[in-house]
Amino acid sequence: MEEIRNMSQYAPGGIEEKWYAAWEEAGLFGPDPDLEGDPFVITLPPPNVTGILHMGHCLGNSIQDTLIRWARMRGQPALWIPGTDHASIATEQVVSRQMAAEGIDKREVGRDAFLERAWNWKDQTHGRITQQIRRLGCSLDWSREAFTMDEARNRAVTEAFVLLKEKGLIYRDVYLVNWCPHDLTAISDDEVEYQEIEGHLWHLKYPLADGGGHVTVATTRPETMFGDTAVAVHPNDPERKQLIGKMVKLPLTDREIPIIGDHHADPEKGTGFVKITPAHDPNDFEVGRRHDLEQVICMTPAGVMNEQAGAFAGLGRSECRQAVVEALDKDGLLDKTEKHVHQVGHHDRCGHVIEPYLSRQWFLKMDELAAPAVKAVAEGEIKLFPERWVGVYDNWMNNIRDWCISRQLWWGHRIPVWYCDGCDEEIAARTAPAACPACGGGKLTQEEDVLDTWFSSWLWTFSPLGWPDQTPDQEKFHPTSVLVTAPDIIFFWVARMIMASYEFKAEKPFAEVLFHGIVRDDQGRKMSKSLGNSPDPILLIDEYGSDALRCSLVMLTPTGQDIFFSEATLEVGRNFCNKIFQATKLVLGTWEEAGLPDGNPNDTAPRILEIESLGSADDWAERPAGLFAELWTGVFGGTPPVELQDGDLRLEDRWILGRLLDTVSGCGANMEKRRLNDAAYGVFNFFRHEFCDWYLEAIKPRLRDEQERGPVLATAVLGLAVSYKLLHPVMPFITEELWSWLPPSRGFLMNSSFPGFRGKTPFQRECAGFEQVMEIVGAIRNLRNELGVQPGKRGRAILRVPGDAVAAELTGGLALIALLAKMEDAEVVVGGPDPSPAGATVAGAVEIFLPMEGLVDLDKEKARLNKELAGIENWMKGCRAKLANEKFTANAPDHVVQKQKDLLAENETKAGKLREMLDALG
């Protein structure tokens, strides 16, 4: 410790790792079994097990850890469950790519060999991501860690599937799904990302079979014409409806297809004729079903034209597009080509253009599941912050579509359905059935497909607690308290978790959802690998410290708003860490010099500290030293190092105690409101500007005085300790470290009390008094600066007041004023002539004169005072007009009117004094 104490600047290296290990070893990450009261539970949104930590994780995890640590210190059994996600497609892609780089085709080696490799990869990367999360300081209960594809979670997924299947909510159908020709799997609607593409609209002529001319269809995808099975016009289209029933010759083929009437065709759009390709377009699919059209598939799953395309077979879909257009043009069947901007779906994982593709998939019916989930949010049983997301949620839930849950992948939960070779029976079962229940046949084949990743994550509030088994954890910790996540997965995950919980647990999954912003770069762009604008958080932690990163993220993150991140923002956190460190060094250095006792080793502080229960503001005024000692006991467990008398608590001590309790109160209120940034910012401001800039400066002479330093050290150490407590949820490492330095501290800060205060702030009179000191000091500093007084030149400050009462109020602060304004001394006079020559200014009812022989430039001084006077007069003009307005005095609340009157009086006095000063200058 000695070594750290001697650091000239705070360097977090080593300290952070040390405390994380110490907390873990002490078993502080799990819920404290001795605590009663409502548990506070969060399940960590599981990061991709093969991924690495990014800034988004840092923000979300910092918020969660802040909440968890706060709740833990408040005395609730706090549980934060870690876990990782198998991330089906993402992981399969990575592993396939690795294999491809070695020249291995995954389809050649087969499912089992591929999975073995994937599991190995998972085992390697799992340690990396969890290690990174530890670096952040997250107080997760690692003994309860879960993985979406581990044994227990497998059972949960199977159970969920079978229950839904038995209920008839899961069905299998041949349907047009979003197909990724690159990854060769179906994906859900939500995994499709639409991008605006500048394409073309080709007008193609389809000759009528009877030779009487042609119809012109407009399309963005001519290559799908080989799958056309009709041309549609609107049934009420006056100009075209008479063609319904006729046949057209499909160019480049020998097929004839009918012209049908369907309202899908809009007479106002395109040419009024639409080619219908039921196997390759979602709208056409619907049209095809309505008219019982044949579904002609003209591509392979990989997006290559098949035999339906005749001479074009074997071409890729985009090559074929060019070729078809050229061929039609040659035949005179290309009417025209227009530029056309439209939205094209891409796979959000690999970026390839989605192909609507006809295939047999598994679906989950959603409307029945959605109903209770919509109700829960509408009725406020689950609260969303910020509230505006309720609208987005409702809109999606009310238009919910069935969820395609099967994926043609290997890395995932294999669908627990077996097909009987004998009778085609479909058996959904929790374990592999021995024989077919229908025909008794013993030859059963399991479904090849796996489930969508989100089919395991939607169980995430209860599967980590042991569901479907009846576990004590489930009873105790479900529903969970808060879900913290970014809003971009509100549909993928949040909405589905709500549905799953009501379906399987018949209760809500969490009481509230806290949506935080997305971390962007300093130009507002999303962080992405391809842009290379995503910093590695671990490198940032190495350089700035985890506390700095957490502090900056939490403090600078307005609720739910995206944040623009640049490394400069980390300096705020880092500098603040150093500030706390330096202040501690100053106070403890003096403590050691003074040789104060460390306190009794057996002292134990209460686990919960509600400061208002110690006494009221009046009690504080009456016996401040007694209550101070009680507060000390509440914080440290023992008694103060010296016996304090009421008189030991001076103006500045009482002021800082008042401010401290006010900060405790504001911090708690903001935490309750989930305004984490305000909570952190309030403590930051208190500590930096009030505690360091004013209080520590004010007590320096007393710290050097052997007679006086005992009592003032007690106040300073208490101020440090309470500040650490308030800051600990956001900056766990440095606060734990510095807490351990405080001689009277016992045990870990992490599971000590988080002070609460809901009472009326004590020492209001002293607070006002100190604020007057601050104002006068500010005025003198300003004056000195404007006059260009040498910093080393001290001299006397004369404070002229109108009467004895004001003078009496001031006397107690004179020494402080002289100290803080760097004057030789300060003196109060009642009335009397202007000292001259002197620089002069006004602070409230106090006129301030700095007699400065030869220093004052008369003209400059006059100009300065005139400028100030003009500003005040201008303001007073407006204020008088306002007060003269009867409507204002009649309508505005009394306190507002009174405030205006007070301000006016104050400014009038000040203006009067400024005029007198000007007169005195001649």
Next chain:
RNA sequence: GGGCGAAUAGUUCAGUUGGCUAGAGCGCCUGCUUUACACGCAGGAAGUCACAGGUUCGAGUCCUGUUUCGCCCACCA
């Protein structure tokens, strides 16, 4: 096409139920090796609160419209 969000100092953002002589960090200017801290201290400059109307005694805040930027949703050929 529909919805949501943002617009306040050079910049990044606070500003909660209307009471504001509009704040903070960074940056800028001036001064300071004051025995915790230059990752610091003190002082200062800097704003038509996007625009136009309206409600009100009073609008950064509420209402209507407009502009610009961003995001989400939607099957438009």
